[in-house]
Amino acid sequence: MWDMTEPRWLNADERRAWLALVSINTLLPAALDTKLHTAGKLSLFDYTVLAMLSEAEGRFLPMSELAARSSASLSRLSHVVTKLQKRGWVERRPHPHDARVTTAHLTEEGMATIVGLAPGHVEDVRDLFLDALTEQDVLDLARIGEKVVGRLDADHWILRES
Amino acid sequence: MWDMTEPRWLNADERRAWLALVSINTLLPAALDTKLHTAGKLSLFDYTVLAMLSEAEGRFLPMSELAARSSASLSRLSHVVTKLQKRGWVERRPHPHDARVTTAHLTEEGMATIVGLAPGHVEDVRDLFLDALTEQDVLDLARIGEKVVGRLDADHWILRES
DNA sequence: GCAGCGTGGTTGATTCTTCAACTAGGCGTC
């Protein structure tokens, strides 16, 4: 026997929050994607992958770790790394101590690409998103956002103790 | 001459808010997509389209209006409506007074589908998202979310006076 | 030392999305 009671439909505020989130979800990446695509022929996800590598110690990461930091499946990442590799921005190398592991390394050109793109991208993020918010909003959003991420993935890397 | 000054990089809280939003953005739709796909072989976007039609007066909407309410391009919507049409959930009809307009109508089967899916979907939304939040969080998120949507698209339908 | 299981990663097919090009009808102006 399953629960036959009437489902708890969303109340007005829950609906507002939900609809806003879904809308942001489609509008924001789309806007940043087109910005990045005109600036450098890459997607927001491509950019994120390069950014995560550029911030990593030694500018390389195992594929799994890179997947975690870009919230992507290993499969998706593997396809994208292949593409970035063809453009000369990333290299794959075998891990010295564990033959199962592949590490993705940011090349010099890859670094140059992201260094060139970063200022414009940060401006876009401010322009499309952060500039709409007060300091308190940013704080609230960080708090709420991390709660939601924690519910979706309790071990998510952004929640790791720093 | 363009602005040569150092870009304003994100501070710690801005970065937290931004990273959380990007993560939610990839994790939440993915989770709901797989839930909906196992429940009824449709994506979150398919569901949204059916839901918007089911809530519309007369259960039909012009393609452009439906596109606006699902935050999609007309092109994307057109492809999806073709797919939903093949499954018998939606019908296309010419608009009686403006021959340019096509209206998408929810069929009886389409209505039955969404009525069957809705309770589970609402449960999932609560489970994956709303249950992580307090009432105050929901209120804050609605406020902040609508600000962001307004910045991305000042005329967005969710901001229309009701 | 090898059988079995879990982990890390890749691949190819299918599905989805986007983009650019195009059809076609409405509206304004002269």
Place this chain on the structure above:
DNA sequence: GACGCCTAGTTGAAGAATCAACCACGCTGC
């Protein structure tokens, strides 16, 4: 009433995401 422009929508091709199948390696227990 015909020219140009705008709005509404469709289409096909190209690029991207997902899914399931798969390979290879490491670890554990025997």
